[in-house]
Amino acid sequence: MAFACEAMGNPLATDFNAKIFASYREQRLRGKITCSNRVKTVTPRTVNWELAYFRAIFNELRRLDEWTTPNPLENVRVFKISESEMAYLTIEEIRTLLAECENSRSKDLTTIVKICLATGARWSEAEGLKGNQIRAGQIIYVKTKGKKNRAVPITEKLQAELPLSRKAQLLFKPCYSAFRKAMQRAGIETPAGQLTHVLRHTFASHFMMNVSYFSGYWGIQILR
Structure with a gap:
């Protein structure tokens, strides 16, 4: 504002x-x-x-009775927006993207992308992680867009790839441009405005697909 x-x-x-x-x-x-x-x-x-x-x-x-005249913007129209399709990456696209991230000169790029894919973090949340947000088996996201802290579990494999520092200092250097170039090299196109958000939506999409699979599996077992 x-x-x-x-x-x-x-x-x-x-x-x-x-x-x-x-x-x-x-x-x-x-x-x-x-x-x-x-x-x-x-x-x-x-x-x-x-x-x-x-x-x-x-x-x-x-x-609060601090303004007695009409709202100066009450007649300004909002733009009509059609609901855009949210893109997500396939398993093969994830592999290709990670390979291109490894080819990047940005040493932090692969780790940041893996954090986004594994935890559903926004790009700014992953890129802005500090050492004291890393705990045993989880990452703590603070001051999030939703105004609430959240703890997300991570695998031992991912934890082993994270920097060892646990100080309240930034772990990574900015690499948004490096990510955009990696996406281009991987030949992955996303709808406008979804360049980094595609990672978050990939996490959500694959999570829901796995939930649906296991829900269906257990439903069959119950029916049996």
């Missing part, structure tokens, strides 16, 4: 209006306003969330 306010010129609440936000939104979509060197353009879904956040601010101010 602070970034968006600054990008719009830090207008006073009394001066803020739909025209200011609409101009900001257009520039965000065209890549003229960016908050990261990694991502130049954003999706309509992103600016819809930003619209929702700003609307919520004025709605809360009205609830």
